[in-house]
Every structure is written in C-alpha cells, then in structure tokens.
Amino acid sequence: MATVRRTWWRTALGLLFTAVMLFPLYWMLNVSFTQRSAIRNADLFPRHFTLDHYQVVLHQQLPFLGTSLVVGLGTVALTLVISAPAGYALSKLLVPGRRALSFVLLVAQMIPAVVMALGFYTIYTRLGILDTLPGLILADSTIAVPFGVMLFVAFMSGIPRELLQAAEIDGASTWRTFRSVVMPIARNSAVTVGLFAFLWAWSDFLFASSLNRGGGKLRPITMGLYDYIGSQNQEWGPLMATAVLASVPTAILLIVAQRYVAAGVTAGAIKD
Amino acid sequence: MSTGVTTVTARRSAPSGEHERGRRRGLRPTQWAGIGFVAPLVVYLVVLYAYPLYENVSMSLHRFTRATFVTGQAPFVGFDVYREVIGSPQFWPTVRQTAVFVVVSLVFQYAIGLGLAVFFRRSFPLSSLLRGLFLVPWLLPIIVSATTWQWMMDADSGVINRFLGLFGADPVWWLNAQHSLMSVTIANIWLGIPFNLVILYSGLQNIPTDLYEAASLDGAGAWRQFWHVTFPLLRPVTAITLLLGFVYTLKVVDIIWIMTLGTGSSQTLATWAYAMAFGKGASSVIRYSQASVLGTILLLIALVMGFVYLVVQRRQED
Numbered sequence: 001m002a003t004v005r006r007t008w009w010r011t012a013l014g015l016l017f018t019a020v021m022l023f024p025l026y027w028m029l030n031v032s033f034t035q036r037s038a039i040r041n042a043d044l045f046p047r048h049f050t051l052d053h054y055q056v057v058l059h060q061q062l063p064f065l066g067t068s069l070v071v072g073l074g075t076v077a078l079t080l081v082i083s084a085p086a087g088y089a090l091s092k093l094l095v096p097g098r099r100a101l102s103f104v105l106l107v108a109q110m111i112p113a114v115v116m117a118l119g120f121y122t123i124y125t126r127l128g129i130l131d132t133l134p135g136l137i138l139a140d141s142t143i144a145v146p147f148g149v150m151l152f153v154a155f156m157s158g159i160p161r162e163l164l165q166a167a168e169i170d171g172a173s174t175w176r177t178f179r180s181v182v183m184p185i186a187r188n189s190a191v192t193v194g195l196f197a198f199l200w201a202w203s204d205f206l207f208a209s210s211l212n213r214g215g216g217k218l219r220p221i222t223m224g225l226y227d228y229i230g231s232q233n234q235e236w237g238p239l240m241a242t243a244v245l246a247s248v249p250t251a252i253l254l255i256v257a258q259r260y261v262a263a264g265v266t267a268g269a270i271k272d
Numbered sequence: 273m274s275t276g277v278t279t280v281t282a283r284r285s286a287p288s289g290e291h292e293r294g295r296r297r298g299l300r301p302t303q304w305a306g307i308g309f310v311a312p313l314v315v316y317l318v319v320l321y322a323y324p325l326y327e328n329v330s331m332s333l334h335r336f337t338r339a340t341f342v343t344g345q346a347p348f349v350g351f352d353v354y355r356e357v358i359g360s361p362q363f364w365p366t367v368r369q370t371a372v373f374v375v376v377s378l379v380f381q382y383a384i385g386l387g388l389a390v391f392f393r394r395s396f397p398l399s400s401l402l403r404g405l406f407l408v409p410w411l412l413p414i415i416v417s418a419t420t421w422q423w424m425m426d427a428d429s430g431v432i433n434r435f436l437g438l439f440g441a442d443p444v445w446w447l448n449a450q451h452s453l454m455s456v457t458i459a460n461i462w463l464g465i466p467f468n469l470v471i472l473y474s475g476l477q478n479i480p481t482d483l484y485e486a487a488s489l490d491g492a493g494a495w496r497q498f499w500h501v502t503f504p505l506l507r508p509v510t511a512i513t514l515l516l517g518f519v520y521t522l523k524v525v526d527i528i529w530i531m532t533l534g535t536g537s538s539q540t541l542a543t544w545a546y547a548m549a550f551g552k553g554a555s556s557v558i559r560y561s562q563a564s565v566l567g568t569i570l571l572l573i574a575l576v577m578g579f580v581y582l583v584v585q586r587r588q589e590d
Contacts, residue, residue, distance in 0.1 A: 010396040017388065018402045021465070025408065027431060028420045040429040086313035093306030101310070107578035108321055112523030114546045115567035118560070119324025121549070122331065142320050149313060174305040203413035205526040210550055222415050229419060229530060236423055243416040250411045 025247075032240035039236050053241035061242055063217040064224035067133070068202050071220055072249075074137035075201035076194045079144040083193060084186070087152020088178050092164065102153075108146040116142060117210040124211055131214040139207040144197035155189040156182060195257055202249055221246045325571065332568045336560035353561045362544070370540040373457055374521045378514060380461040385468025385513075390502065392469075393476050403473070410466035418530035421459040422447065425531075449536025456528045456538045463527060467520075468513060475509030476502065508588045515584065519577050523570065529553070541566050 030046055031039060038048035089095050090102070120139050121130070129135040159182060167177040183190070205222045212219050225246055228239045332353060334346040357363060392403050409417060424431050425446035433443040446455040479502065487497045525542045528534050533553035534543030547555040549563035 007396040010391075010394075011398050014391070014396065014399060014402045017391070018405050021406055021462075022408065024417060024420045024424060024462070025412070027424055028416070031423065042429055042431050042434045082312050082316050085309040089306045089309035093309060094303045095306040095310050096303065101314075103578065103582065104317060104321075106581060107575055108317070110519045110523075110574040110578055111321075111325070112525075112542055112545075112567070112570045112574065114523070114525050114542050114549070115328055115564075115571050116321075116324050118331070118545070118549045118564055118567050119327040122327045122560075123324060138320060145313075145316065174309070178309070199411055203415070205413070205415045205530075206546070210546075222413060225415055225419065226530075229422075239419060240423070243419050246416050247412050250408070250413070254408070254411065 028240050028243050028247075031236055032244050034237065036235075036237050050237075053237040054245075057238045057241040057245065061221060061224045061245055064219060064221040065245065067215075067218050068220040068222075071133060071136055071140060072198040072201045074133070075140045075144065076197045078137060078141045079148050079197040080190060080194060082141070082145050083148030084152055084183065084190060085178065086149045087156050087186075088182055090149065091153045091157040092159070092182075093174070102150075105146040105149055108142075113143070113206045117206055120207070120211055131212055131218075133212075133215075133218060136207060136212045136215075136220070137201075139211055140201040140204050141197070143200045143204065144193070147196065148193040151189055151193055152186065155186055159185055191257060195253055199250060199253065202246075328564045328567045328571070331560055331564040334561065336564075337558075340560070353565050357562050357565045362539075366539050366541055366544055369453055369537055370522070370542075372453060373460070373524075373538075373540055374518060376457050377460045377464060377521050378517050381464035381468045381517060382472075382510070382514060384461070384465050386472050386506075388465070388469050389472035389476055390498065392473060403469075406469055407466045409463060414463065414526045415530055417463060418459065418527045421455075421462075421527075422531045425455055447532055452532040452536045452538035454537075456531050459531060460521065460524060460527055464517065464521070468517065471509060471513045471516075472506065475506050475513075479505050508584075511584050511588075512581075515577065515581055519574060522573065541570060545570070 030044075032053055033046035033049055033051070034043065035048040035050045035052070041047075090098055095101070116139070120135075124130040124135050163181060163185075164177055167181045172180065202220070203222065204220070205226070208220050208223050209226065212223070215223075221242075225239070225242045228235065228242060331346075333348060333350060335349045335353065336346045340346045388406070392399055425433075427433060427443050427445045427447070430446070432446070436444065445451055483501050483505070484497055487501050492500060523542055524540070525546050528538050528540060528543050529546065532538045534540070534547055535554055539547075539554055544554065545563045545566035547553040548559040548566070551558035
C-alpha cells in the first residue's frame with residue numbers, strides 16, 4: 001500500500017514537471033486558436049476560439065512547406081549515400097588514417113554553423129548557386145553527415161564477422177556484401193540517421209537565412225515563419241499557426257517512426 | 273521516443289568500438305575496398321568542410337568588402353583585421369556576455385537535467401511516456417520555440433508578466449537591451465534540458481543498483497546516496513555532458529537571433545559574426561572580414577575542444 005502511494009505521488013510530480021516543461025508549446029497552440037481581438041488577453045485556454053489563422057496561413061505557407069519537404073528529403077538522401085558506405089568502411093574494412101578521420105568527424109560536429117555559412121556564402125556566390133535548393137541541400141547535409149557516419153560505425157561494428165565471411169565465401173564482392181548483407185541489418189540505423197537528417201534540415205534557420213534569402217517561394221518553412229517575425233506589425237495569431245505547422249513533421253515522425261528509433265536506441269545501448 | 277540515447281551512446285561509443293575492432297581483425301579485405309567506400313566521405317569533407325573553412329580563414333586575412341564580389345579585389349592585410357576586431361570597444365563586452373550566456377546556461381541545464389534524471393531513474397506509472405515528452409522541445413525547430421518565448425516574454429501581453437503580476441510584480445521588459453541576455457539565457461536553458469536529461473539518464477542506467485542497495489544497508493538516505501554514489505560515479509558522463517554543452521552553447525545563433533536580433537546585452541560572438549556577415553541586426557553594414565575573424569576564433573575554440581574531448585575520453589578508457 002505504501003509503495004502504491006509513493007509511485008502515485010511520483011506520477012503526479014512527473015506530470016507537473018512535464019506540464020511546466022511543455023507549457024511554451026501549449027501556449028503556442030493556445031494563441032494559434034485565439035481570435036485576433038482576444039490574443040492580448042492572455043487567456044489560459046482559447047476562450048474566443050477560431051480556425052481563421054490556420055485558414056490564412058495554410059494557403060500562404062503551402063509553397064514553403066513543400067520546399068522544406070524537398071530540402072529535407074534531398075538532405076536525407078545525400079546524408080545516407082555518403083555516411084552508410086563510410087560507416088561500413090570505418091567499422092569493417094581496412095582504411096588508412098582511420099583515427100584521424102574519426103577525429104575530423106568529431107571536430108566537424110563542433111564547428112559553428114555561422115562559420116560554415118560564411119564560407120558557403122563566398123563559394124556559392126562565386127559558383128552562382130546562391131538561392132538554389134541544391135545549394136541549400138548541400139549545406140544542410142553538413143549538419144547530419146558526421147553524426148550519420150558515427151552512428152553507422154557504432155552500429156556496424158556490432159555486426160558479426162562470421163556473417164560477412166559467409167557472404168565472402170559465397171563469392172560476394174565487398175559492394176554486394178554491403179548492399180545485401182550489411183544494409184538490411186543496418187536498416188534501423190539508416191532510419192534513425194535519415195530521421196535526424198530530415199528534422200535538422202527542416203529546422204535549419206541559419207543556412208536558409210544566409211544562403212537562400214532571395215529564393216522567393218522556394219524557401220523553407222523556417223523562412224516563411226521568419227517573414228512573419230520580420231514584418232513590422234507582428235500578427236501573433238497567424239505567426240503561431242505557422243509555428244504549429246512547422247512543428248507538424250516533428251510530431252508525425254515521433255509518432256510514426258518511434259518503433260525504428262526505439263530499435264536504434266537498443267542498438268546504441270548494447271554498444272555502451 | 274528517446275531518440276537522443278542513440279545519439280549520445282553512439283557518439284560516445286563510436287571511437288572506442290571501432291578502436292577495439294582494429295585490433296582483432298578476422299577478415300582482411302584489400303585496402304582498396306576500404307578506400308573506395310570511404311572516398312565519397314573524404315571528398316565530401318574536403319569540398320563541404322575544408323573548402324568553406326579555408327575560405328573563412330582566408331577572408332579573415334584579406335580585406336573583403338561588398339565590392340570584392342564585383343571587382344575581385346581583396347588585398348592581403350595579415351592580422352590587421354584581427355587587431356581591429358579585438359581592439360574594438362564591442363569585443364570584450366561581447367566576450368563577457370558570451371561567457372555569461374554559456375556558463376549560466378550550462379550550470380542550470382546540467383543541474384535541472386540531473387535532477388530530472390534522478391527523478392526518472394526509478395520508474396513509476398507513465399514515467400517513460402513523460403520522459404519521452406521531455407524530448408519534444410529538443411526536436412522542434414528552434415525558430416518555433418524562440419518565437420513562442422518571444423511572445424511569452426512580451427512586456428505588455430506576455431503570459432510571463434501576467435503570471436508575475438499575480439504576485440504584484442511590475443512588468444519586466446524582458447527583451448530590452450538591458451535584460452535581453454537574461455531572457456535568451458532562460459530560453460536556452462529550457463532548450464538544453466532535454467539533452468542533459470538524456471545523457472545523464474543513460475549515465476545513471478550504468479550505475480550498478482547493488483551500490484545503492486549497499487549504501488542503503490549502511491543507512492545512507494537518498495540525499496547521501498546522491499552525493500556519495502550517484503554524483504561521483506557520474507563524473508565521466510558529467511565531463512562529456514558539460515564539454516558538449518559548452519560547444520553547442522557557444523555556437524548558438526538562432527534562439528538569440530529570433531528573440532532579440534542579438535541586440536543589447538544578448539550579443540554573443542556567434543550572433544555578432546552572423547550580424548556582420550549578413551548585414552543584419554546590430555551591424556547594418558556587411559563586414560565579411562570582421563565576421564570571419566570571429567568565425568576563425570570560434571573555429572579555433574572548437575578545435576581545442578575536440579582535443580580536450582579526446583583527452584577526456586582516452587583518460588576514461590584507461
């Protein structure tokens with residue numbers, strides 16, 4: 001009886017902590033559903049309920065959402081193509097200078113994006129690929145590639161050697177082993193890497209605001225939101241509705257892909 | 273939902289796992305296969321990391337102006353721009369603000385993250401769901417969170433001032449020049465809690481439960497167990513958490529930029545570089561060379577931190 005009471009108490013406290021932590025997100029939803037005239041009342045729930053903000057915003061932001069989707073998927077593809085083979089090589093094959101490469105990947109994750117943005121800006125101006133989607137995809141992928149390689153290395157070094165040797169005895173080439181043996185096993189890691197690559201590209205503000213300022217409608221949703229922030233008379237209703245739209249993929253991915261992520265977590269946990 | 277565990281454990285275990293592999297290699301494929309598989313990554317790193325960074329450093333040693341892009345003229349000036357930037361009246365105040373932002377963020381993120389990790393260590397009904405929900409702020413676009421904080425901190429109609437008003441407090445001008453450093457630090461602490469919670473929680477999982485049993489047999493209460501078992505055994509994880517937290521906080525731009533445009537006391541080295549590079553906010557004029565000087569300084573700090581990370585990790589392996 002005493003234990004039941006104690007855990008109940010912990011659950012109540014846990015709910016309280018979570019409510020405090022998630023309050024800003026609740027507030028975003030609350031404002032997005034409140035009529036324009038009532039927003040400044042700061043009511044605790046949308047007493048003057050409306051869907052108008054969403055109606056306005058959905059129409060305006062659709063091109064930006066589409067662009068973000070394209071940039072996100074492009075970044076996922078590029079990240080996987082580069083990081084999966086590299087992860088295989090660094091975990092299972094002979095690579096000269098492997099330790100140095102690992103160090104480079106570690107430092108790469110620590111470099112401030114603003115430094116990268118400045119360098120990209122100069123290069124892109126010279127090459128004429130400023131304000132283009134491929135340019136933005138290339139830049140966004142730099143957030144995810146080092147992480148991707150390190151995650152694949154961590155997972156793939158746990159694949160039993162015997163499996164790869166068996167494939168070799170059957171006459172499979174290294175490429176064939178990679179494609180037909182290693183990648184199917186590492187599928188969950190690939191989903192995890194892809195998921196994070198997508199979320200980071202979707203969330204990116206810095207590269208989009210510096211390398212894709214003049215992209216017009218071909219700019220990601222973070223820029224659609226930033227346009228609202230930058231305007232002189234800030235309309236908080238549509239602004240918050242846009243913020244909610246920009247958060248949707250995070251929510252969907254968390255719900256739909258949770259299974260894969262959980263599998264990736266177990267793999268990571270075993271390594272530890 | 274606890275995606276971060278993968279991130280963290282993978283990041284920490286990657287070098288050691290691979291290190292171990294290197295010693296007992298069963299299979300010996302040709303080196304060519306390895307080189308072939310790693311070649312795209314090497315090309316990628318050279319083109320998309322080394323080249324932009326080289327451009328950045330080179331720009332800091334030349335005098336770049338807006339006209340440079342038209343005329344191609346950027347005279348080499350050595351360390352002149354470095355002297356100008358470091359000698360400017362804004363430099364040391366900005367360094368101080370950056371230090372306050374980083375240190376205060378780290379202290380609170382770590383303390384709150386650790387408190388929550390200890391709280392969630394013993395499972396209770398709904399504990400894994402709630403722990404999962406704690407990660408949501410981490411995975412949302414920062415611009416979304418920053419915008420929401422900006423509105424919550426509005427002086428007239430923000431919910432925070434309304435709440436403080438219930439206790440008779442005067443409205444705080446959160447986002448003005450004087451208070452903006454405090455405000456962006458608060459928002460940044462909130463953003464960093466999930467990361468600290470995840471790493472420290474996974475660190476707690478590795479502490480054997482029999483140590484706690486032994487401690488409680490010896491009559492140690494929860495408080496003493498924390499200070500004599502949890503905290504000392506968590507020291508390696510703490511070192512990594514603070515180190516990564518330092519690096520991540522130092523490079524923060526977007527949360528500050530969205531809330532205050534890096535104006536007033538909220539200007540840090542990173543936002544100052546961003547403002548000068550793209551001629552926004554505190555710097556209405558584009559100053560490429562000055563921005564890249566700050567960029568190079570940040571780059572050097574990242575490099576040093578990379579070495580520190582290696583040293584810390586190697587010492588922990590021994």
